Amino acid sequence: MSGQSRRVLVLSLLTFGAACSSEDVRAGARKPTCEADAPAQRAESLLWKRGSALTADLATGLALSPEELCVELGTKSCLDVHRVALGSADTFNSGLAPGVERPLATSAIAIDRVVLSACSARVERDAEGEPEVFKGVSLSGAMPKDTKAAAGLAADVGALLYPRLLGRDAKDAELAVLTELAVDAQGAPVSRADFAKLACFTVGTTTEFLLY
Amino acid sequence: MNRRDLLKLAAASAATVAASRFPFGAPRARAEISPSEKFLFVITANGGGSMVDAFYPVLESEAKGDGKVLTTYPEALIAKPSGSNLRCVKHVEKESPFSSTGSLEALLQSHYADMVIVPVDNTSVNHVVAQKRAITGAGIDRGRTIMEAVAMRHGEKKLLPNCNMAAGGYIARGDDPSVADWARAELITSPELFPLATDSARGLAGVPEASLVERARGIRGKLESASDFSKLHAQSALRRRFLELQTKLSSSLADAKLIEKLMIIPDSAGGVGAGGLPLTEMDLASSPYGEKIWSAFPDVMTDSLHAQGALAFLLARYGVSSVVTLGPSAKPVFLNDKEGTILGTPISFDYSHVDHRLCQNIMWSRVAVQIDGLIRLLKAEPLGDGSMWDRSLIYVATDFGRGRDRPSGADTWGSAHDLNNANLFISPMLKGNRLFGGIDLATLRFHGFDRKTGEADPGVMLREGDLYSLIAHVFDVKFDGRTDMTAVLR
Numbered sequence: 001m002s003g004q005s006r007r008v009l010v011l012s013l014l015t016f017g018a019a020c021s022s023e024d025v026r027a028g029a030r031k032p033t034c035e036a037d038a039p040a041q042r043a044e045s046l047l048w049k050r051g052s053a054l055t056a057d058l059a060t061g062l063a064l065s066p067e068e069l070c071v072e073l074g075t076k077s078c079l080d081v082h083r084v085a086l087g088s089a090d091t092f093n094s095g096l097a098p099g100v101e102r103p104l105a106t107s108a109i110a111i112d113r114v115v116l117s118a119c120s121a122r123v124e125r126d127a128e129g130e131p132e133v134f135k136g137v138s139l140s141g142a143m144p145k146d147t148k149a150a151a152g153l154a155a156d157v158g159a160l161l162y163p164r165l166l167g168r169d170a171k172d173a174e175l176a177v178l179t180e181l182a183v184d185a186q187g188a189p190v191s192r193a194d195f196a197k198l199a200c201f202t203v204g205t206t207t208e209f210l211l212y
Numbered sequence: 213m214n215r216r217d218l219l220k221l222a223a224a225s226a227a228t229v230a231a232s233r234f235p236f237g238a239p240r241a242r243a244e245i246s247p248s249e250k251f252l253f254v255i256t257a258n259g260g261g262s263m264v265d266a267f268y269p270v271l272e273s274e275a276k277g278d279g280k281v282l283t284t285y286p287e288a289l290i291a292k293p294s295g296s297n298l299r300c301v302k303h304v305e306k307e308s309p310f311s312s313t314g315s316l317e318a319l320l321q322s323h324y325a326d327m328v329i330v331p332v333d334n335t336s337v338n339h340v341v342a343q344k345r346a347i348t349g350a351g352i353d354r355g356r357t358i359m360e361a362v363a364m365r366h367g368e369k370k371l372l373p374n375c376n377m378a379a380g381g382y383i384a385r386g387d388d389p390s391v392a393d394w395a396r397a398e399l400i401t402s403p404e405l406f407p408l409a410t411d412s413a414r415g416l417a418g419v420p421e422a423s424l425v426e427r428a429r430g431i432r433g434k435l436e437s438a439s440d441f442s443k444l445h446a447q448s449a450l451r452r453r454f455l456e457l458q459t460k461l462s463s464s465l466a467d468a469k470l471i472e473k474l475m476i477i478p479d480s481a482g483g484v485g486a487g488g489l490p491l492t493e494m495d496l497a498s499s500p501y502g503e504k505i506w507s508a509f510p511d512v513m514t515d516s517l518h519a520q521g522a523l524a525f526l527l528a529r530y531g532v533s534s535v536v537t538l539g540p541s542a543k544p545v546f547l548n549d550k551e552g553t554i555l556g557t558p559i560s561f562d563y564s565h566v567d568h569r570l571c572q573n574i575m576w577s578r579v580a581v582q583i584d585g586l587i588r589l590l591k592a593e594p595l596g597d598g599s600m601w602d603r604s605l606i607y608v609a610t611d612f613g614r615g616r617d618r619p620s621g622a623d624t625w626g627s628a629h630d631l632n633n634a635n636l637f638i639s640p641m642l643k644g645n646r647l648f649g650g651i652d653l654a655t656l657r658f659h660g661f662d663r664k665t666g667e668a669d670p671g672v673m674l675r676e677g678d679l680y681s682l683i684a685h686v687f688d689v690k691f692d693g694r695t696d697m698t699a700v701l702r
Contacts, residue, residue: 046448072405073415073477073489073496082409084399093541094379094401095340101385103450105372105398108457109465112412116425120418173438180431184424194420198428205432205458207451208441 046211050087050099055079058115058204061164062122063132070117078117082110112205119200123193134160134196143182143189150189154179157196161203178202245531247596250603250641250687252362253524253586254347256382256539257579257610259339259561262627263634264616264656265572266316268329268647269301276654280621283568283614283656291317296324297645304573306623310544310557314577319584324645326587328637328700330682331649331658333673334612337629339562342611343381347537349680353691355387358607358680359535361689363395367534371464372398375533377520379541382609393453397537403523404477404512410470412462415494426466433459473530475499476512476522487513499526504592508585515545515555521582525589528600539609540578564614568627572614579608583638605639605686607679616656632657635679641686643702649674666699 049057055066062069070078083090085107090096126132127139137156144150155175162170170178181198183189190198203209264270264283269290272279285301292299300316320327335350336342347357356364359374367373376383376397383399400406408415413425420428436442436455445451478488479498491497499505505525509518520538527533544556556578557563563571583606590601613633619625634647649661650668660672682697684690 044448044450045445046450048450070416072408073491073494074417075489076402076405081402081405084401085409090399090401093543094383094399095542096383096399100399102393102396103453103457105394105457105461106409106465108454108462109412110409112429112458112462113408113416116413116419117416120416120420124418171438171440174435177431177434177438180434181428185427190420190424194424197420198424201425202428202432202435206436206439206441207445207454208439210454211445211448211451 046207048087048103049210049212051079051083052088054086054111054114054210057165057209058118061133061204062118062200064118064122068118068121070114070121072113078110078114082106082113085110086114111210112201115204116197116201119204120197122200123196126196127193133164137192137196139193139196142191143195145189147179150182151176151179153192154182154195154199157199158203161200165200165203165209166206245529245595245600247603249366249531249534249595250605251528251590251600252359252535252683252687253528253604253606254359254378254382254535254537254539255579255582255586255606255608256343256378256380256537257561257575257608258343258378258380258382258540258542259559259575259610260564260612260614260629261561261576261579261608261610261633262564262572262614262630263329263636263658264651265301265569265614266576267298267300267320267327267636268634268651268658269299270651270653270656274653275656278620281618283616283618283627291320293317293321293324295645296320298324298327298329298647301573301576303577304569306570308567308570308574309552310554310563310570310574312555312574312577312581314580314584316576316580319580322584323587323638326638326640326642326644328639328642328644329634329647330637330679330700331632331634331647331660331674332676332679334631334633334676337612337631339611340381340384343609344384345676346609346611346679347382347384348386349677350675351387352677352680352693352695353388353684353689354390356391357384357386357397358683358689359397359537360386360388360391360395361684361691362535362687364391365534365687365689367395370534371461371468371470371532372527373534374398375400375524375527375535376537377401377403377523378537378539381611382537382539400523403516403519406523407471407474407476410465410468410474412466414471415496417494429458429462468530468532470530470532472497473499473501474523474526474532476502476505476509476519476526478502478506478513501526501529504589508588514547516541517545517555517578517582518585521585525586528590528604529593538582540575561610565626565628567624568614568618569623569625583608587638602640605637605641605683607683608636608638610635634658637682637700639686641702642700648700662699663696664699 072081085104087099089099126134158170158175158178269285272284289302291302300320363373374397377400413422479491480488481490481492505522509522511518524536524538540560542559544554547553557571561575591599593600613630614627615630659670660674662669678695681695
């Protein structure tokens with residue numbers, strides 16, 4: 001059960017037991033006798049960052065052209081292959097216009113693929129040539145075994161990624177989470193290039209980047 | 213707060229729990245099928261497929277009155293296999309840039325025992341409206357599409373219960389808000405590459421190894437929780453939906469290894485099949501069913517109808533879907549070969565406005581390619597005491613019929629939309645080899661039948677809701693207003 005569902009269920013059970021009535025409020029009591037203040041039905045506060053908007057933000061954030069972001073099996077752009085799952089219309093093929101109302105079952109994976117591919121492309125380019133995103137950060141070799149050094153490197157990478165992708169600085173708590181990517185499941189340090197790719201992927205697929 | 217508000221709140225909380233597909237943790241969907249399952253395939257004859265130009269043609273000599281001014285056929289163009297009560301139009305030889313590789317004659321020869329024709333008077337001549345009514349029964353079941361209804365009834369434990377590769381109004385979302393998200397259509401526009409949408413990393417060049425990506429996906433959840441964004445938008449249903457997809461369904465799809473099972477592309481690196489891709493070099497592989505599906509659908513890399521048919525079979529075979537919709541779009545298939553082959557006609561069956569007889573012949577042949585390939589694969593796949601085909605139903609949905617008028621003796625003419633038509637159903641679960649109802653040989657218009665007895669009755673008019681109800685009977689989908697179509701069931 002999601003946290004939200006659990007909260008609403010508990011809330012409803014509490015309110016059932018509270019013998020709460022509107023008469024108490026009308027009586028002008030300073031403090032309502034209702035134990036719980038039921039959450040009002042809130043309108044959706046977020047919009048889905050669909051196909052071309054996602055493409056634009058990713059391309060800008062990672063200094064890549066849309067064509068450089070992702071290609072499936074070396075044949076077709078991911079943005080075309082997963083067009084509908086990414087939320088775009090598909091006017092000329094399936095006649096879908098506008099795009100789907102709600103994310104499809106495969107939307108999250110499609111987004112993962114685009115972002116992971118884009119991040120990897122950026123890291124590879126920066127590792128081989130003049131860096132455009134990962135400036136001042138070495139992308140060769142392994143992540144430091146020393147946890148403090150690893151945290152420092154993670155903070156450097158986070159300081160580069162957050163402004164570019166989320167338009168803000170990372171909080172210390174967020175940088176601490178990113179540091180966990182420095183090792184694999186067995187605790188062995190990953191390569192610096194992999195760390196950068198994974199950090200970029202993780203930040204770039206948070207709902208903060210995908211929704212607005 | 214009064215008692216009414218409390219009751220509303222309790223109902224809302226219960227609905228919230230119920231609406232979450234995995235309210236108490238995600239059960240892993242089975243990737244295999246049980247002998248009691250049934251499979252629905254909706255093949256869309258997009259644009260208006262006329263039954264008198266397919267599996268119930270009328271001889272010019274049979275027509276009452278002047279057969280030359282009606283959509284009749286000479287004897288040389290009609291085939292009636294031995295044992296079949298149905299007949300079909302043979303290949304129409306005509307100079308044209310458009311072609312097809314299918315054969316109605318071969319299809320009828322192989323499958324007439326399971327073919328049923330049900331007359332209908334549709335209620336719209338607008339393509340998109342009519343297409344949607346063809347799958348919603350014109351709203352008979354609260355506005356649900358039959359695909360959503362079947363998915364709701366049978367697909368709760370499936371990973372992608374309702375997959376749709378069609379186009380136009382056939383991909384329309386139903387109008388019933390109570391249909392769960394998971395039962396809505398998963399739209400697929402690129403069947404040969406669709407398996408890639410079931411795994412976050414495999415097949416991508418230059419990315420970290422899959423185990424690291426999987427670990428990162430888990431750590432992402434902590435990053436979410438640490439952000440102020442998550443606190444600010446904790447109530448967002450859209451955000452919750454994304455998180456559910458990221459954390460639960462994505463893992464289930466990857467764990468089921470659908471990227472391998474559904475991969476219809478031949479592996480050229482593995483030396484398998486021509487015209488494929490070097491999958492092995494990308495840490496991928498063709499489906500274990502590769503050889504079988506390519507024998508039924510050899511052109512998966514060049515013909516979208518082949519790719520759709522192949523994927524449809526695999527989605528059913530691996531227990532991914534309860535219902536799959538497929539069919540031609542408005543675009544024909546350009547093979548880009550030196551002959552300049554174009555499979556199908558522009559705007560699909562609606563090219564009948566330009567050349568009725570040619571278009572109907574070519575497009576019905578195209579649909580026959582999918583029907584025949586799918587049935588062959590299903591028949592060859594054991595299930596329980598028989599095969600998957602024993603428990604399958606193919607509904608050939610179409611917008612409406614075409615006008616029956618013809619300029620006297622013409623071979624080339626354009627036809628209008630016509631509400632009167634008949635639809636094709638194919639299934640061993642129906643009383644096959646039969647037209648239910650009849651046809652007026654003076655007008656070539658179909659009429660219906662007594663729904664209880666199955667006897668033809670010129671006074672009965674069937675509607676889209678009756679076609680919907682027929683499928684609903686087969687798949688045990690109950691709803692108020694379902695018409696009794698049990699006379700058609702075996």
